[in-house]
Amino acid sequence: MTDTAREEILGRINQALGRRGGGEYVSSSSGTVPAGSPTGGEGHSSAAEAPHAQPGAPAAGGGTVDQSADYFRTGTHEGEELIELLVDRLEDYKANVHRVSGDPAATIAGLIESGSAIVVPRGLDDSWLQDFTGEVSVDAPGQELSVPELDAQAAVVTASAVAIAQTGTIVLDGSPECGRRAITLVPDHHVCVVRVADIVDIVPEGVARLRPSAALTFISGPSATSDIELKRVEGVHGPRTLDVVIVDT
Amino acid sequence: MTFLGMPLLPSKRRDSDPIPGGQGNIFEDESFAEVSHQHLSNQQLRNNIGHATSTIRDKRSEVVAELDDWEALREAGSRTKNHVMENLPEYLAEFEANFTDQGGIIHWARDADEANAIVTELVEANAPILDSGRREVIKVKSMATEEIGLNEHLETQGVDAFETDLAELIVQLGDDKPSHILVPAIHRNRNEIRDIFEEKMPDAGELTNDPVDLAEAARRHLRHKFLTTKVAVSGANFGIADTGSLGVVESEGNGRMCLTLPETLITVMGIEKLLPSFDDLEVFLQLLPRSSTGERMNPYTSFWTGVTEGDGPQNVHLVILDNGRTRALADEHGRTALNCIRCSACMNVCPVYERTGGHAYGSTYPGPIGAILSPLMTGVEAEENGSLPYASSLCGACYDVCPVKINIPEILVHLRNEDVEANHSPVSSQLDGALTGASWMMSDAKRMTAAESGIPFAHAVTGGDQINSLPGIAGAWTSSRDIPGLPEKSFRQLWAESEGESHGGSDGEEDGKSEGEGDER
DSSP: OHHHHHHHHHHHHHHHTTOTTTTOBSOSSSOOOBTTOTTTTSSOOOGGGOGGGSTTOTTTTSSSSOTTOOSOSSOSOOHHHHHHHHHHHHHHTTOEEEEEESOOHHHHHHHSOTTOEEEEETTSOGGGGTTOOSEEEEEBTTBOOOHHHHHTOSEEEEOOSEEETTTTEEEEOOOTTTOOGGGGTSSSEEEEEEEGGGEESSHHHHHHTSOTTSOEEEEOSSOEEOTTTTOOEEOSSSOSEEEEEEEEO | OOOTTOOSSOOOOOTTSOOOOOOSSOOOSSOHHHHHHHHHTOHHHHHHHHHHHHHHHHHHHHHHHTOTTHHHHHHHHHHHHHHHHHTHHHHHHHHHHHHHHTTOEEEEESSHHHHHHHHHHHHHHHSOOOTTSOEEEEEOOOHHHHHTTHHHHHHHTTEEEEEOSHHHHHHHHTTOOOOSSSSTTTTOOHHHHHHHHHHHOTTOOSOOSOHHHHHHHHHHHHHHHHHHOSEEEEOOSEEETTTTEEEEEESSSHHHHHHHSSSEEEEEEEGGGEESOGGGHHHHHHHHHHHHTSOSSOSEEEEEESOBTTBSOSEEEEEEEOTTHHHHHHOTTTGGGGGOOOOOHHHHHOHHHHHHOGGGGOSSSOHHHHHHHHHHHHOTTSTTGGGGGGSOOOOOHHHHHOTTOOOHHHHHHHHHHHHHHHHSOSSOOHHHHHHHHHHHHHTOHHHHHHHHTTHHHHHHHHTTOOBOOOSTTHHHHHTTOOBOOOOSSOHHHHHHHHHHHHHTOOOHHHHHHHHHHHHHO
């Protein structure tokens, strides 16, 4: 039935936009098709039909709609100033920040109670856990921890894909060292390693570094709510403690 | 099967056929002027909302001031959304192809009834019947599902839908309606919330009114549901055409729970939520959080593209919803209302919203954006939606803060005109008569002089006192205001006299008056 709905909605849109042919149907039995519909009756359009490539669309060739927009695409902070900005913004949103030169293993071990059980994604650098004494479960394809098992972990340790200094945002992209989404969600404590090389200044620089088709999670501080009298309270459903370890190698 | 509200046959539509309006919770059933009176007299409500909106206004101003390119970002946001609306069929098709290629399944719903039926069918196919004899789903806060009344519909179909956003939970447990699109329980203060939790959460025990404690109670209450429920329902903040990705912007992590842990995910998204490209997020991920919660970035934002193998729900559905959006799109003076990204900044700055609260607007969409969106989606002739465009002083604060530059005051005026054309009788009203009479009188000096000759008499009758009530429609003005007492003479009469006197020298009274005026400057 929804094929009919699809064609009718697209027909209404064409009519609303004053396009010729909008809403006129050439068939009523075998899947109705609005005459002149830009999508045809296939239900799928090819990339060639994408409006980016259409005359009249400002961004012929893809990319953002208007490439002449004068908002900032790159920031002005770099080096130590950039790291300090990230630290400031992370702390403002109540993440705990730790800076390390070289090997982060001792710092990571110090953040998690020794002897407790933790989960890590399969691609995590082994050396980061060499000082930790406890039970480490590796979550990997075919060996995923169940939700109750994840719930029993004291912490999760992951890397990150990008960190945006201006907003204090860390992005996880499902890569082997970030892991699937559930492992950074169910445990109550997330230890997240950020490499200095992955820090960018502003949002556009961060978006440009991401793989769009990945399952992405943008994290800015621990779970929080402002639902009661607009007062920000940290710690609702996501991990209530976020430790960020910034590693300068 | 036949869905309620669906035509039995796909009848042939023509360009000239009117595009049908939406259904569900987008109607004002009593005129705004009348219903707002009840809310204005609720002092607790006004205190709660006044406190909350002023807090969020300040936060927004601070974080917006941090960005030197804010106006350029607004301009880019506005341009992008206008471009999407102009090319909506192409972007929908592109989105559909990409989402489907990644294993997602798309359903189209013309109206609320059709969307509710689709979701119900999906829930029945994927959520088990529990010992209670009912099915359960968990939900992320979604305006689209509020709009179509999904929870109420599911309830009648044997499905319990659990809201997981803290504010939505407060609303649901309090058997209440959302009054704000970002902070649906903005009309409740901490004491009221504590009372609701203590009464409705069987395991809550005794609570304090500290928001930290209340958030902790919500965590405990929902944790088990998150970890065990098989089906989740969400909305979407963005649909990305060139990748087929969906995005949800949230704070608490309840969104991540719903989007990640269940086996089946059903998302309901309006046709207008699309962005052309993933790169456009560089603009919208700056505009939305700063405008809505007044944060540089909200705690969590999730994107997914169809099914991600081995990560999250493996049965992923999207219901693309019209429900009156095409009707709004057809209004060339109003269609930019569809650019709305549901940030709620316009509510927080609106002097009318701040005093009446969100419930006065009847619809899921309150405040300035609701005052245009609801009548655009239904038509001004539906129920009392024609009264909504008057819920404004046209001060323009909403336009100033809108991150996608929707000119709300202009659309309000346009819709007032629509309302007059559609809903007001061609027979002259008292106001029409009065204005026609005034126009006739004022267009001729002799008539004006004749009319003014009555002023000394009127002055004598009223004794020059303040006037507290007038008859007829003028009574609406004097019901909340006084009119200054009438003078002894009109300005034109005084002028005529002083013209005569200026030839014969000045008069003490006149000098005194001009000095008095000089002092005021």
